[in-house]
Amino acid sequence: MWKKKLNSLTPLSSNLRRSKAPIPPPYTTATEFTSKQILSSSPKFKTQENYSFSFNSSSSKRLFKTPRLHLGLPNLNSNLFCSVSSSPAAISHCWNCNAVASGTAPFLACQSCRSVQPLDPSIDYFQILGVEKKYDIKVETLEGKYKDWQKKLHPDLVHTKSKKERGYAAEQSARVSDAYRTLTDPLSRAMYLLKLEGVEVDEEERISDPELLVEIMEIREAVEEAADTQVLNHIQAQIQKQLEHWSESFADAFCSRKYEEAISSIQRMTYYKRANEEIVKKL
Amino acid sequence: MLRHSANRLLGSLSRSAGSPATSAVLQLPRLYHERVVDHYNNPRNVGAFDKNDPTVGTGLVGAPACGDVMKLQIKVDDETGKIVDACFKTFGCGSAIASSSVATEWVKGKQMEEVLSIKNTEIAKHLSLPPVKLHCSMLAEDAIKAAVKDYEAKRTKDNGSAETPLDKAADA
Numbered sequence: 310m311w312k313k314k315l316n317s318l319t320p321l322s323s324n325l326r327r328s329k330a331p332i333p334p335p336y337t338t339a340t341e342f343t344s345k346q347i348l349s350s351s352p353k354f355k356t357q358e359n360y361s362f363s364f365n366s367s368s369s370k371r372l373f374k375t376p377r378l379h380l381g382l383p384n385l386n387s388n389l390f391c392s393v394s395s396s397p398a399a400i401s402h403c404w405n406c407n408a409v410a411s412g413t414a415p416f417l418a419c420q421s422c423r424s425v426q427p428l429d430p431s432i433d434y435f436q437i438l439g440v441e442k443k444y445d446i447k448v449e450t451l452e453g454k455y456k457d458w459q460k461k462l463h464p465d466l467v468h469t470k471s472k473k474e475r476g477y478a479a480e481q482s483a484r485v486s487d488a489y490r491t492l493t494d495p496l497s498r499a500m501y502l503l504k505l506e507g508v509e510v511d512e513e514e515r516i517s518d519p520e521l522l523v524e525i526m527e528i529r530e531a532v533e534e535a536a537d538t539q540v541l542n543h544i545q546a547q548i549q550k551q552l553e554h555w556s557e558s559f560a561d562a563f564c565s566r567k568y569e570e571a572i573s574s575i576q577r578m579t580y581y582k583r584a585n586e587e588i589v590k591k592l
Numbered sequence: 593m594l595r596h597s598a599n600r601l602l603g604s605l606s607r608s609a610g611s612p613a614t615s616a617v618l619q620l621p622r623l624y625h626e627r628v629v630d631h632y633n634n635p636r637n638v639g640a641f642d643k644n645d646p647t648v649g650t651g652l653v654g655a656p657a658c659g660d661v662m663k664l665q666i667k668v669d670d671e672t673g674k675i676v677d678a679c680f681k682t683f684g685c686g687s688a689i690a691s692s693s694v695a696t697e698w699v700k701g702k703q704m705e706e707v708l709s710i711k712n713t714e715i716a717k718h719l720s721l722p723p724v725k726l727h728c729s730m731l732a733e734d735a736i737k738a739a740v741k742d743y744e745a746k747r748t749k750d751n752g753s754a755e756t757p758l759d760k761a762a763d764a
Contacts, residue, residue: 583659
């Protein structure tokens with residue numbers, strides 16, 4: 310469902326379609342599950358069976374105490390989740406030399422023998438690129454991390470290795486590219502965050518909000534009729550302001566877990582982005 | 593204007609096809625039913641009526657996931673309730689443009705009660721739309737209903753009278 314939506318929304322997210330691995334589920338431990346259940350005010354969560362195995366884990370009683378701590382420290386949630394969610398990867402072993410993963414970085418390649426590891430879909434894009442799982446990230450830090458990974462994972466580097474490892478490299482390298490593209494673009498980053506939270510967005514939804522639609526219609530007509538680049542630049546500047554405004558709205562709504570509002574902001578951003586694409590075509 | 597539309601249409605098509613713009617244009621005939629291509633190249637009834645005209649009903653709908661926006665307007669004979677003219681303006685993918693173009697053709701000359709029964713599946717079938725593009729035809733169906741509803745709302749307001757049966761149908 311989400312894959313289809315993303316594909317129709319933006320070419321940037323075509324990366325998601327290419328990824329062979331299933332989308333990582335929006336949880337990693339029972340701790341996260343219980344916190345979400347309590348903190349969430351939205352009914353749009355995935356069904357409980359998705360979480361049931363962690364819920365039934367032997368340590369569930371102990372973990373039940375954790376959410377209260379989170380409730381008291383809402384701003385630290387994402388930090389706590391990030392640190393928690395990296396732990397399962399820490400017990401991984403290299404398929405080639407059997408070395409234990411260090412645990413400080415996502416285990417995509419072995420530190421000892423440099424072998425590329427099989428794809429682990431539970432490692433999300435934020436973990437891959439070493440940024441906190443939130444909307445307001447420093448985009449300029451992503452490129453360096455992305456290039457670092459490609460220096461270790463790129464298929465060209467393993468062309469003499471086994472077919473198995475070449476396959477791993479192809480998948481890992483593609484996924485790192487997906488991660489980079491998805492997190493670089495504000496709109497696709499916003500949609501990816503919602504997806505990690507398990508929030509469903511109805512791709513077939515139709516709206517009749519006259520205020521928004523009249524505005525979009527007027528912008529698109531103005532772009533179509535614009536006679537010179539000066540006019541187009543003027544419209545583009547206005548659209549840019551709107552994009553920034555709704556980007557902030559998304560960040561606020563997402564932080565306070567108002568997912569309906571977050572989706573509404575994403576819709577606005579999609580409309581402005583489309584209009585901007587038309588401008589770019591004409592410029 | 594027409595040239596603009598054609599450029600826009602081709603641009604939208606390449607997006608829908610998910611291929612680079614350069615190759616998509618060449619692949620058009622194979623990817624889309626000839627009727628879609630026809631409505632692309634010669635969109636029927638593109639334009640706008642004065643939305644403040646009391647005989648005009650305006651339907652404005654959007655599909656936020658694609659960033660599509662569609663305006664469909666009807667001009668109604670007050671005496672007979674017949675739709676004497678229709679026009680549309682759609683910014684969106686090719687299927688959305690073709691769907692609204694077909695919709696204006698179908699509503700012209702019909703009674704308002706009649707056009708409310710136009711189903712998106714009929715439009716989709718007529719254009720042989722693929723499943724992923726069905727929501728474009730839904731958008732056209734929504735636009736027809738919204739236009740009728742808008743016209744009825746205007747008339748009710750002008751007459752200050754009670755609801756007509758059509759209002760209920762439009763809400764359905």
